[in-house]
Amino acid sequence: MYYLWVFLIGGFVCMLGQVLIIKSNITSARILVTFVLVGVALEAFGLFDYISEFARAGINVPIVGFGASLAKGAIGAVRAKGLIGAFTGGLEATAGGIAAAFVFAFIFGLIFKSKTIN
Amino acid sequence: MDAKQRNEAYNNYVKAKIPKTRPWPTLFYSFLVGGIICCLGQGINDLILLWFPNMAQQTAWGYTLIILIFLASFLTGIGVYDKIGKFAGGGSIVPITGFSNSITSPALEFKHEGIIYGLCVKMFTIAGPVIVSGVVASVLVGIIYLFI
Amino acid sequence: MAKIQTVKFKNRPVIIGSYSIVGPKEGQGNFKNYFDYIMQDDRFGEKTYEQAEKKMIQHAIIGAIEKAHLKTSDVDLLLAGDLLNQIISSSYAARDFSCAYLGLFGACSTMAESIAVGASLVNGGLFNNVVCSTASHFSTAERQFRFPLELGNQRPPTSQWTVTGAGSCVLAQSGKGPIVTSATFGKVIDWGINDVNDMGAVMAPAAMDTMLTHFRDTKTTPDDYDLIVTGDLGKLGSEILIDLMEDQGIKLGLNYNDCGQMYFTREQSALSGGSGCGCCATVLNSFIMKKLQDGKYKKVLFMPTGALMSTTAAQQGETIPGICHAVVIERGEE
Numbered sequence: 001m002y003y004l005w006v007f008l009i010g011g012f013v014c015m016l017g018q019v020l021i022i023k024s025n026i027t028s029a030r031i032l033v034t035f036v037l038v039g040v041a042l043e044a045f046g047l048f049d050y051i052s053e054f055a056r057a058g059i060n061v062p063i064v065g066f067g068a069s070l071a072k073g074a075i076g077a078v079r080a081k082g083l084i085g086a087f088t089g090g091l092e093a094t095a096g097g098i099a100a101a102f103v104f105a106f107i108f109g110l111i112f113k114s115k116t117i118n
Numbered sequence: 119m120d121a122k123q124r125n126e127a128y129n130n131y132v133k134a135k136i137p138k139t140r141p142w143p144t145l146f147y148s149f150l151v152g153g154i155i156c157c158l159g160q161g162i163n164d165l166i167l168l169w170f171p172n173m174a175q176q177t178a179w180g181y182t183l184i185i186l187i188f189l190a191s192f193l194t195g196i197g198v199y200d201k202i203g204k205f206a207g208g209g210s211i212v213p214i215t216g217f218s219n220s221i222t223s224p225a226l227e228f229k230h231e232g233i234i235y236g237l238c239v240k241m242f243t244i245a246g247p248v249i250v251s252g253v254v255a256s257v258l259v260g261i262i263y264l265f266i
Numbered sequence: 267m268a269k270i271q272t273v274k275f276k277n278r279p280v281i282i283g284s285y286s287i288v289g290p291k292e293g294q295g296n297f298k299n300y301f302d303y304i305m306q307d308d309r310f311g312e313k314t315y316e317q318a319e320k321k322m323i324q325h326a327i328i329g330a331i332e333k334a335h336l337k338t339s340d341v342d343l344l345l346a347g348d349l350l351n352q353i354i355s356s357s358y359a360a361r362d363f364s365c366a367y368l369g370l371f372g373a374c375s376t377m378a379e380s381i382a383v384g385a386s387l388v389n390g391g392l393f394n395n396v397v398c399s400t401a402s403h404f405s406t407a408e409r410q411f412r413f414p415l416e417l418g419n420q421r422p423p424t425s426q427w428t429v430t431g432a433g434s435c436v437l438a439q440s441g442k443g444p445i446v447t448s449a450t451f452g453k454v455i456d457w458g459i460n461d462v463n464d465m466g467a468v469m470a471p472a473a474m475d476t477m478l479t480h481f482r483d484t485k486t487t488p489d490d491y492d493l494i495v496t497g498d499l500g501k502l503g504s505e506i507l508i509d510l511m512e513d514q515g516i517k518l519g520l521n522y523n524d525c526g527q528m529y530f531t532r533e534q535s536a537l538s539g540g541s542g543c544g545c546c547a548t549v550l551n552s553f554i555m556k557k558l559q560d561g562k563y564k565k566v567l568f569m570p571t572g573a574l575m576s577t578t579a580a581q582q583g584e585t586i587p588g589i590c591h592a593v594v595i596e597r598g599e600e
Contacts, residue, residue, distance in 0.1 A: 006160045007153035010213075014152020015145055017208030021420065022141050025463070028211045028220060028419050029244040033251045035212055040255040044262070057160035060179060061186065062152070062212045063248070070252045074260030086260025090253055097214065098249065100184040101221045102241065104191035109225030109237045112195035114415040116291075116308050116405050116430075125458030125585075132459065132467040135506060139423050194416045203418020210418045223416035227409060230314045244417070 002056060009058030032063055039067020069093045144207050151202065151209030159186055183214055190215035194222040220244035272450040272483035279388040280598060282441040283334025284551040285326050289404070289430030292548070295530045300552035302329055308405065308430050315405040316355065319348065322432040323359040323401045330434035336395060341365045345384050346399040347376035348543055349407055373572030374498050376400040377433060377547040378591040382449035384437045385593070394439055401432030402542030411577055424464040426500045426526060426541035433547030442598065444558040448484060449593045452476040454574065456587040462580050465541060466503020469571035472588035473499060474510040476569060480592045481516065488518055492563040497546035497570025498526035500538035525549040546570040564597045
């Protein structure tokens with residue numbers, strides 16, 4: 001049943017991105033930056049976990065989840081290690097995703113060629 | 119009428135002249151595709167936890183995201199992801215798969231300029247600002263939490 | 267003395283050969299029956315799209331020379347340009363021709379710019395055979411001006427499709443073919459548009475300026491021409507031009523059209539139409555030349571427009587300057 005929530009909230013978050021595109025014609029880089037910052041803010045104000053509890057993948061799969069993990073990692077590490085945690089925590093928490101993106105992009109970049117869409 | 123007034127008047131005229139697209143179809147498709155990608159992520163996550171019941175939720179999420187990133191990167195390579203993006207818009211940009219697409223697409227586009235200066239450098243044209251802004255913001259949040 | 271913008275060619279430079287080559291998508295468009303060569307694959311057997319664009323120009327130059335029944339050694343001067351930084355496609359293509367070369371940059375107006383310069387030189391008796399050429403490629407332009415091809419993003423409705431294609435023609439002192447009778451060199455016009463996805467609006471004021479100058483200098487009206495054709499204003503841009511001309515008291519009728527707007531069929535989802543150097547160059551060197559030779563058209567005003575855009579300047583928030591050159595091509599006497 002929670003798949004319905006995942007679908008509805010995930011779809012809604014993505015639709016917000018589309019609203020931004022229509023309203024201001026912004027590029028995908030700006031959209032991604034905006035949503036990452038939204039994620040950081042949600043986590044900083046402690047709201048992300050409430051949403052995540054029932055939205056699950058609906059909020060974690062959108063790039064908002066990436067921003068939230070960054071902030072969550074930083075906050076957790078600050079509590080455990082002090083100031084140094086602010087610098088190490090964020091990337092530590094998201095290292096898997098970032099490294100995966102680089103590795104796969106590197107491999108597929110070598111294998112495939114770009115094609116013109118018609 | 120001086121040049122500044124003329125330009126302003128012309129800009130306003132052009133703005134009114136630009137054909138208005140109906141937003142509803144693209145909003146619907148972005149909702150649909152975005153929702154499906156999120157459900158796919160949830161499905162992968164549930165399967166992982168089904169096969170490895172002892173795995174921590176946090177680790178399972180890590181694997182889920184890596185699998186999604188892999189899928190999007192592969193679909194970009196075979197030239198499918200841009201076709202999805204054409205009608206899905208925000209639906210395929212906002213999920214983590216869009217982030218993966220934004221790294222893989224310049225990588226294959228610019229590999230003819232060499233592995234170092236082409237592929238490796240251009241990988242960051244879109245992902246760079248995303249990672250940098252996210253990290254800067256998270257460090258700021260961490261420092262603020264140090265004092266509260 | 268009044269400033270000179272329009273020149274008349276009394277010695278009647280002749281276009282003795284013309285050639286067009288297009289990509290697969292363009293080969294399904296409205297002009298498909300007129301092109302000389304349609305590529306099956308837009309990489310044209312090369313490793314990169316840049317190399318394909320260079321090869322297209324070479325192919326078009328050789329094609330035009332052959333259709334003019336000349337040898338490459340008969341050519342005195344090559345005038346060419348394209349959209350890429352440092353006009354590499356043209357200059358690198360010119361390596362293979364042992365003749366003088368002038369690289370031109372007029373963005374999408376390069377075809378008219380090269381014909382106007384070439385006709386001036388031939389008319390003055392300075393050169394015998396001059397080749398004018400230009401090309402554009404969708405994939406090289408996207409990569410330089412916009413985003414990687416595989417990035418999943420949507421194109422705004424005002425954006426245009428850069429035509430993959432090259433066109434060439436040979437100008438000579440005498441021979442059989444359409445005649446270049448006059449040219450109007452355009453001014454750079456900027457009416458403060460900075461939307462890189464709306465080139466039609468950038469270039470329409472330049473087209474208006476050149477058109478007004480041309481009609482005033484040659485004492486003609488739109489009715490004197492069988493066809494008035496702009497390059498790549500697209501659907502939106504040509505509507506703007508019609509409005510702007512109406513404000514100036516000149517009504518553009520059914521003999522006005524735009525290459526970009528005509529280029530693709532409705533089903534091809536090219537949004538506001540075709541654009542790029544190759545857009546008007548391939549239409550001129552196929553459809554228009556054919557109609558001039560058949561006698562369907564007697565006098566054509568060919569006036570492609572160009573947006574002199576750079577991504578660096580656009581990112582720094584500069585507005586985009588536009589330009590438009592006009593040439594009059596008439597049917598030669600038999």
